[in-house]
Amino acid sequence: MPSGRKVPTIQDVARFAQVSTATVSRALSSPARVSEDTRARISEAVRVTGYTLNQTARSLRKRTARTILVALPDIRNPFFSTILDAIERAAAARGYGVLVANRLVGVEANRRLQEFFLSNRADGLLLLDGSVDLANLVELAGEPAEVPIVMACEDIPNAPFHAVKTDNRYAAELATRHLISLGHTRIGHIRGPAGNTLTDDREAGFRDALTAAGLPVCRQWLFDGNFEMERGLKVSESFLALADRPTAIFAANDETAIGFLSGIRRHGLECPRDISVIGFDDLAVAPHFSPPLTTMRQPREALGRIAASALIDLIEGQPRSQVPLRLVLSSEMIVRGSTAPAALPASSLAAS
Amino acid sequence: MPSGRKVPTIQDVARFAQVSTATVSRALSSPARVSEDTRARISEAVRVTGYTLNQTARSLRKRTARTILVALPDIRNPFFSTILDAIERAAAARGYGVLVANRLVGVEANRRLQEFFLSNRADGLLLLDGSVDLANLVELAGEPAEVPIVMACEDIPNAPFHAVKTDNRYAAELATRHLISLGHTRIGHIRGPAGNTLTDDREAGFRDALTAAGLPVCRQWLFDGNFEMERGLKVSESFLALADRPTAIFAANDETAIGFLSGIRRHGLECPRDISVIGFDDLAVAPHFSPPLTTMRQPREALGRIAASALIDLIEGQPRSQVPLRLVLSSEMIVRGSTAPAALPASSLAAS
Secondary structure, three states: OOOOOOOOOOHHHHHHOOOOOOHHHHHHOHEEEEOHHHHHHHHHHHHHHOOOOHHHHHHHHHHHHHHHHHHHHOOOHHHHHHHHHHHHHHHEEEEOOOEEEOOOOOOOOHHHHHHHHOOOOOOEEEEEEOOOHHHHHHHHHOOOOOOOOEOOOOOOOOOEEEEEEHHHHHHHHHHHHHHHHHHOOOEEOOOOOOHHHHHHHHHHHHHHHHOOOOOOHHHHHHOOOOHHHHHHEEEEHHHHOOOOOOOOOEEEEEEHHHHHHHHHHHHHOOOOOOOOEEEOOOOOOOOHHHOOOOOEOOOOOHHHHHHHHHHHHHHOOOOOHHHHOEEEOOOOOEOOOOOOOOOOOOOHHHHH | OOOOOOOOOOHHHHHHHHOOHHHHHHHOHHHHHHHHHHHHHHHHHHHHHHOOOOOHHHHHHOOOOOOEEEEOOOOHHHHHHHHHHHHHHHHHHHHOOEEEEOOOOOHHHHHHHHHHHHHOOEEEEEEEOOOHHHHHHHHHHOOOOOOOOOEEOOOOOOOEEEEEEOHHHHHHHHHHHHHHHOOOEEEEOOOOOEEEEHHHHHHHHHHHHHHOOEEEEEEEEEEEEOOOOOHHHHHHHHHHHHHOOOEEEEOOOHHHHHHHHHHHOOOOOOOOOOEEEEEEOOOOHHHHHHOOOOOOOOOOOOHHHHHHHHHHHHOOOOOOOOOOOOEEEEEEEOOOOOOOOOOOOHHHHOOO
8 A cells, every 4th residue: 555545443444344343353353253244344344444454463462373383294195184184174263374394304393393483483383293303392392482282193202292192002903903803813014114103002002912812923024114105015025025924914004005905916916815904094095995995094083173172272371171181082993895804724725 | 581581682692603693594594595503503592592583573574474375175185285295395495384274165265365364474375276266366466465376286267366287188188088099989087076177177178089089078978076086986876877888987086086996896897897997196096006097197296396486486576577477287197007998899799
């Protein structure tokens, strides 16, 4: 607007819309709390008067950017993008925007997280990435930044933050027990990436089930994965090279299971005829895969929604007792076509 | 910090780190431009002095939030999350944060977009969602907000904004020509969602190819999809109910193709023996599907990277001539196992 012109105020907007300034303020900060008609009138008044609600100035006053920062390991993984979708919806419902920091690595991670808060661009951190350096986070959460932090999905053991997660260890035990209940006694596991708590928890659950059933954990049946399809494909080659193969595999996530199945199929093996495979996550593609994938469904929508609400509660200074310190959500087993009863061993076939 | 204490300044940081204030400023705004060692010293000085770079105050002065807003149709779709990953990397490299607005619908969409800019939380809009109301966008881009806007992926015809997109119509023509070159003459198409330019462009390309080959566009072989797997599955039922079926299908995206293939398989049909299917996008799962999916690969990484750069160029006031007005990137055909030569018709088999 021309520099000599008077800057429009909230009073100008209120006068034009024939409502109180309190109503204008409410309409701009919590639009759901005013009627559709009032909102439309205020919107028109804002347009005509050229009023700009200076959120930046407001942030300065209130020390709030009305924005949360979500740090994710890899948004290209549909597991995380579904959670981000739920976070974004929950945040928007409370008037918060969502900033995304994806694939933070090492020193760069610390610098980037600090930058967001040093520059007051976000009010709190929702951390879905358990690989971020704990010391740095503690520094971020302390003076002078005092950043509220909530962890989701990937836990950092002993971190002094609220956390919302799924029962990874128990879910992995259930997945492995499912294979045992089908008569499998030779069971392998494709791990997640090294240094990740999900990897450790899921392997621990796998071991729990085998140990409880008196079955051995066989070193050459533990394969190193990284949660990606391509690695699952690579693992299938190590699997095929074994003289002595397992008859069932618990894969640390669905993407790994899909890559593995793709690999063994290229060599003429069939699932579940030759091998049973159970995944983890229940990605959208899981029911459409061939064979449809048996997997542990994680409550992704609830996880994102609850974590976002908990963080915003902290930002808005609600009493800590209202925010659960460690919330653990349950997974659900979805049995489809990729797991089947163990075939009788060749020796027993010969005997019959 | 205690209220009586002197607020630390950039000079305090420079003194402690034994560098100039210009170097501190550079380290905080463009960390890549200073050495690792200098950055570490300044980082330590910031920590010790308790200095807070007040980006909010800076934004007020410079009218910049150093943040871009990305509006997406559905981040749960891996096609979009891969583009968002590229946008986030490109933006971070230039010191910008990325705010996400997902699944904007109708009036709510307008309100939410306006809010971000009325509150100065973002400097520009990267629009991946062609369903947003054009009039609202034009208002956003004009006085008083003057929001720089770049469109990516989904074009809005005649919109006065820069756009980065792929050659949807031509790519769809190539996909359909591939089916024709395999001897198929009975070819169907599963459309994208109604009212979407991608849907229109891909259907137009499909028609271009059939018309050029002198083949009919058969009304009952045009199926209504919505880019989602579940709808692809539903379409397979309509397909199976036809007395007179096509022998090949061009699906408007990979998710549709995957759902469709999953559906026909449940009824004992095999791809490509009974029907050839080509998709669009080349999702990560496409090579691992059974059969591996023939598809048109879109340059998603380049698309996100170029669109983010173009928007930041606009925000930073670079001459418009440096920003391409309409940049069209090429797609690439990836031939895999889901397409095969048309079988000989039953009549010719009988004659042989």
